Amino acid sequence: MTRATRTIPAQTTRWLSADEQRHWRAFISAVELLPDRLQRDLVAEHGITMADYEILVRLSEAEGRRLRMSELAERSLSSRSRLSHQISRMEAAGLVRREDCAEDRRGQWAVMTAQGWAAIETAAPDHVESVRAHLVDQLTPAEFAALGRACAKVVDHLQSLED
Amino acid sequence: MTRATRTIPAQTTRWLSADEQRHWRAFISAVELLPDRLQRDLVAEHGITMADYEILVRLSEAEGRRLRMSELAERSLSSRSRLSHQISRMEAAGLVRREDCAEDRRGQWAVMTAQGWAAIETAAPDHVESVRAHLVDQLTPAEFAALGRACAKVVDHLQSLED
DNA sequence: CAAGATTGACCCATCAATCTTC
DNA sequence: GAAGATTGATGGGTCAATCTTG
Numbered sequence: 001m002t003r004a005t006r007t008i009p010a011q012t013t014r015w016l017s018a019d020e021q022r023h024w025r026a027f028i029s030a031v032e033l034l035p036d037r038l039q040r041d042l043v044a045e046h047g048i049t050m051a052d053y054e055i056l057v058r059l060s061e062a063e064g065r066r067l068r069m070s071e072l073a074e075r076s077l078s079s080r081s082r083l084s085h086q087i088s089r090m091e092a093a094g095l096v097r098r099e100d101c102a103e104d105r106r107g108q109w110a111v112m113t114a115q116g117w118a119a120i121e122t123a124a125p126d127h128v129e130s131v132r133a134h135l136v137d138q139l140t141p142a143e144f145a146a147l148g149r150a151c152a153k154v155v156d157h158l159q160s161l162e163d
Numbered sequence: 164m165t166r167a168t169r170t171i172p173a174q175t176t177r178w179l180s181a182d183e184q185r186h187w188r189a190f191i192s193a194v195e196l197l198p199d200r201l202q203r204d205l206v207a208e209h210g211i212t213m214a215d216y217e218i219l220v221r222l223s224e225a226e227g228r229r230l231r232m233s234e235l236a237e238r239s240l241s242s243r244s245r246l247s248h249q250i251s252r253m254e255a256a257g258l259v260r261r262e263d264c265a266e267d268r269r270g271q272w273a274v275m276t277a278q279g280w281a282a283i284e285t286a287a288p289d290h291v292e293s294v295r296a297h298l299v300d301q302l303t304p305a306e307f308a309a310l311g312r313a314c315a316k317v318v319d320h321l322q323s324l325e326d
Numbered sequence: 327c328a329a330g331a332t333t334g335a336c337c338c339a340t341c342a343a344t345c346t347t348c
Numbered sequence: 349g350a351a352g353a354t355t356g357a358t359g360g361g362t363c364a365a366t367c368t369t370g
Contacts, residue, residue, distance in 0.1 A: 013288040014295060023311020024294060030314035031194045032240050033321040051338085070352060077195050082339060084354050089338090106347045106352045125176040131187060132177060138320045139313055146309035148186020150302055151193035157301045158196040214360085233330060245361060247332050252360085269330045269369045 034134060041130040046123040051086055052095065053127060056112065056120040059096065065112040068101065072110050095119055197297060204293040209286040214249055215258065216290060219275065219283040222259065228275040231264065235273050258282055 016024060039050045048056075058075045059065050067075070073083040087110050090096045095116035101107030136144055179187060202213045211219075221238045222228050230238070236246040250273050253259045258279035264270030299307055 013291060015291060016294070016299075019308070019311075020299060022315075023307055024298070026311045026314035026318055027298075028198075029240060029318045030321075031198060033318060035191075035194060037321055037324070049338090068352085069354095073353095077192060079340075080353060081341075081355085085338075088354090101352095104348080104352080108353065128176060128178060131179070134321060135187070135190070135317055136179075136183060138317050143309070143313045143316070144186055145182070146306070147313040148182075148189045150306045150310040151189035152185075153306070154298055154301050155189055155192045155196060158193075158200055158297065161200070212360090231330085232332095236331095242362075243331060244333085244363075248360075251332090264330095267330080267370075271331065 037134050038127070038130050042123065042127055045126050046119070048095075048119060048123060052090060052093075053120065053123060055083075055086060055090060055110075056095065056116055059110065059112040060117070060120060065117070066099070066109045069108045069110055090116070200297050201290070201293050205286060205290055208289050209282070211258075211282060211286060215253060215256075216283065216286060218246075218249060218253060218273075219258065219279055222273065222275040223280070223283060228280070229262070229272045232271045232273055253279070 035050060042048060042050060042053060054076050055072070058072055059067060069083060069087070070080060072078075073080045076083065078086065087096060087098065091098060094113060097111050097113055099109040099111050101109055139147065198213060205211060205213060205216060217239050218235070221235055222230060232246060232250070233243060235241075236243045239246065241249065250259060250261065254261060257276060260274050260276055262272040262274050264272055302310065
């Protein structure tokens with residue numbers, strides 16, 4: 001809703017200026033369109049989703065290619081519930097498996113399988129190309145860096161709220 | 164997956180540098196966290212979703228507060244199918260209604276109701292505050308502008324693909 | 327046959343409830 | 349009781365199929 005079309009003035013509201021609105025809408029549009037595009041590429045070429053890919057990346061970076069469910073949930077910015085469903089699907093697809101945790105019998109390990117490793121090894125080059133084609137290469141290095149820094153500040157703020 | 168952990172060199176792949184990876188992940192994290200935060204605020208305070216809000220904004224900006232379904236789908240970056248489901252829900256909630264189109268009998272109008280107008284009038288100030296609190300106010304004006312311009316370039320690219 | 331629009335089936339995320347172990 | 353983790357119900361998005369009118 002633009003300021004001009006409001007019938008009741010709301011003096012206390014700091015409406016967005018025309019420029020701010022443009023920037024805000026550009027951001028929202030990018031948020032809507034880019035993940036969609038990358039997901040389509042990934043699913044079409046390799047049959048895995050961005051969510052699958054994200055999990056595999058986190059596991060590939062972990063010692064022994066395994067992480068506790070709660071730790072994996074945090075690192076992948078997922079709720080535990082969502083991760084649990086996600087891992088169930090990936091387990092059915094053979095990309096990961098669950099293992100009981102010896103130290104804490106409430107715990108579970110999510111462990112990357114050989115098939116999971118193969119999947120991300122195959123998908124990674126194409127995915128990176130996709131990210132370059134649709135994001136990095138569309139911007140100058142300075143623009144891309146500015147985008148990253150702005151997002152990092154926002155993310156820091158949002159994560160500080162969750163206490 | 165980081166470059167260092169790969170076992171098989173893939174000379175043809177232009178992997179992301181450490182800096183590029185940081186920027187990319189910051190962006191992805193923002194994409195994950197910010198819409199979530201805004202949606203929670205909106206649902207908690209006003210019982211409408213970001214998708215509802217977006218539709219109401221587009222209709223509020225249109226002549227007669229009505230748009231053809233296909234036009235509304237384009238403007239809201241939605242598929243026709245998704246919009247159709249969305250409008251059905253909003254119709255059930257009393258926020259919009261459908262009307263037959265006289266000029267083209269295949270067509271349908273999505274029309275904002277008085278209740279829809281009231282809903283966005285009530286929600287808009289809080290939503291804008293939310294956008295400011297979690298995005299705009301977290302950045303300097305220059306940073307926010309840079310974010311907007313970068314996103315606009317990416318969006319232009321992505322929309323040019325859909326031909 | 328193409329365009330406008332809708333439908334239903336399936337997939338995924340969220341939320342509250344639950345279970346087990348600490 | 350709190351923490352780790354899972355489950356099932358519900359709501360929303362996607363896709364292919366369908367219907368109607370141009």
